[in-house]
Amino acid sequence: MTSPLRSAFAFTARRWTGLLSMLLLAAVLQEPALAQAIPGISNDQLPTSGGPVRLSQPLSQKKNGEKDRSGKDGSRSDRRDADQDWVKPVYKPSEFELFVRQLAGITKVQGERLDDEGRDALRRFGADLVTGRNFDTEAATEGASLVPDDYLLGPGDEVMINLWGSVEANLRLEIDRSGRIAIPRVGMVSLTGVRYADLRQVISQRVAAQFRNFDLSVALGQVRAVRIYVTGFVQKPGALSVSGLSTVLHALMAAGGPTGVGSYRSIQLRRGGQLVSNFDLYDLLLRGDRSGDRVLRNDDVVHVAAVGAQIGVIGSVNKPAVFELKGNETIADALAMAGGLSAVANRNTAVVHRLDERVGQALRDVDLKKDLSQPIGNGDVLRVASVADMARPALRQSKRVRVEGEVQRPGDYLLPAGSSLRDALNAAGGLTLEAFLYGAEFTRETVRVSQIENYDRALRDLEAELTRASVTQKEKVVAPSDSTVARGTEQSRLLDRLRSVQPTGRVVLQFGPADAQLPELSIEDGDRLYVPAKPSAVNVYGSVFNSGSYLFTAGRSLEQYLGMAGGATRSADKGSVFVVRANGSVVSNLARAGWNFGGGRVEALQALPGDTIFVPEDMFRVGDRQDLKDWSQILYQFGLGALALKNLK
Secondary structure, eight states: OOHHHHHHHHHHHHHHHHHHHHHHHHHHHHOGGGGGGSTTOOGGGSOSSSSOEEOOOOTTSOOTTSOOTTSOOTTOHHHHHHHHHOOOOBOOOOHHHHHHHHHHTOOOOSTTBSSSTTTTOOOBTTHHHHSSSSSOSSOOSSOGGGSOTTOBOOTTOEEEEEEEESEEEEEEEEOOTTSEEEETTTEEEEOTTOBGGGHHHHHHHHHHTTOOSEEEEEEEOSOOEEEEEEEESBSSOEEEEEETTOBHHHHHHHTTOBOTTEEEEEEEEEETTEEEEEEOHHHHHHHOOOTTOOBOOTTOEEEEEEOOOEEEEEESBSSOEEEEOOSSOBHHHHHHHTTSBOTTBOSSEEEEEEEETTTEEEEEEEETTTOTTSBOOTTOEEEEOBHHHHTSOGGGSOEEEEEEESBSSOEEEEEOTTOBHHHHHHHTTOBOTTBOGGGOEEEOHHHHHHHHHHHHHHHHHHHHHHHHHHHHHHHHOSSOOHHHHHHHHHHHHHHHHHHHOOOOOEEOOOOOTTOOSOOOOBOOTTOEEEEOBOOOEEEEEESBSSOEEEEOOTTOBHHHHHHHTTOBOTTBOGGGOEEEOTTSOEEEHHHHHTTTTOSOOGGGSBOOTTOEEEEOBSOSOBTTBOOTTOHHHHHHHTTOHHHHHHHTO
């Protein structure tokens, strides 16, 4: 090639080389990342005045849209799938809850599930939260607004960094096992143990060592999982893997919530063998205070203690439920936990059902204006009536009945209007194996008041007749004999003893010894039913030689038991013998004979367990006839019963 031609070619090559260098440099100014592919150009040689430096996401880190470490995408569709597979838990009420429901008149709750079925069922306060789907059992795995300031970063957490200004980047970097992240062109940054509140400052200091005039924001992306343990009275105790943002409440939900005997008010967080906090769920439910709901760390233990003292609040309150106590609560506290009185509540009085070891269940009236500071204790049930119920006619109001003796749950009961004696017995759980139903004593206050009035009138009439008889007798004789004076003295003493005995208001129940059911008798407010144990004796009192109780033997007659007592004395009025049966009914010779004296005698009857045979004294006979107001008739006509006969023998 000639010299001019060679020179022209060399000139052309130099021009193209220069042009390519200028184009490459211009490209580098627009995309600094290309400098890494240009030999001989270092980071310090990159221009900073021509535009911002752009940092790219490292290929080893997860990018937006890629699957996370578990193989699931970041859209949380996996959690939605889990929601679709979720089965509503069956709620299992405790024994005390069943007792409170019975008092509230809730005998059966369909389904006992928490969402659609059994929505209005009376349960423990807070049960809908801890065993329902109203609370997400998994803490959010992404979102800075949900991360507490004291959250400590660790391996597995994903940090999102957004840079702008002289350097631009949108990075998602996972903290590796050594506790560090690698920021392109900045280097390794150690983050293990760094508080979330300090994260921005730590990263800003490292980036500032390489760049100037920038700003940044940081957040957490996917949060690492931690392994914790849930123990105590929970549905599913054991080890759990939960989000690093999970709290005590999340762990409780993930374990299925407390059991029927697990506490809602003593949920302990233990860390390294030390008690960190004792979370009271009522702080959240009643006051919206979640300060005790601490974020969990690896190897934490959440322990649910046994349930504490419990009470029930039913009736006209805004939230009838079973509540757990922490100690020293009052009636005012109980009403506050139940949301206060409803709009139709009776604001003057309420009733406390109290379990008593001696009498079983007792009822205590509460003045809501004076007694709010009174303590309320374990097993108490506070019932608030409604004004509408109080305004109802007496026939439609609830009835208070006491059931005692050989029943499963003796005590006081409030029963709906129209209830019968059988309903009262069923409310007390039915009979025990030792019960003697034929001997049941049913007393009624209205009957007692009526009996007292009539009894006093009968005694006054008897006293007047005895006085007239005594005057008549004195008119017939000039000087009364000693026996006549003694008889008058004895009559006066007997009248005094009769006045000391008061009617009980017993209503004789008309049913036989072999009957297994009480008669269908409607109850009234204040009624009392007492079921004794089966007696093993027959009692013989009155004018006999050896009064007392004799072992019952089936098949024996009343006359045989009179014989065991030595028979009637000479002063006995044999024609007025009567027997008081265990059910309160009375059979007498006078009644069987009628006014024509043609019936069979009482002594021939077959004896029954609990019979009381009484032989009266022949002291009130006037002339040749028996006084129609014989005192023995007074005894059984007014239901004074066997005890009165024993005292008057």
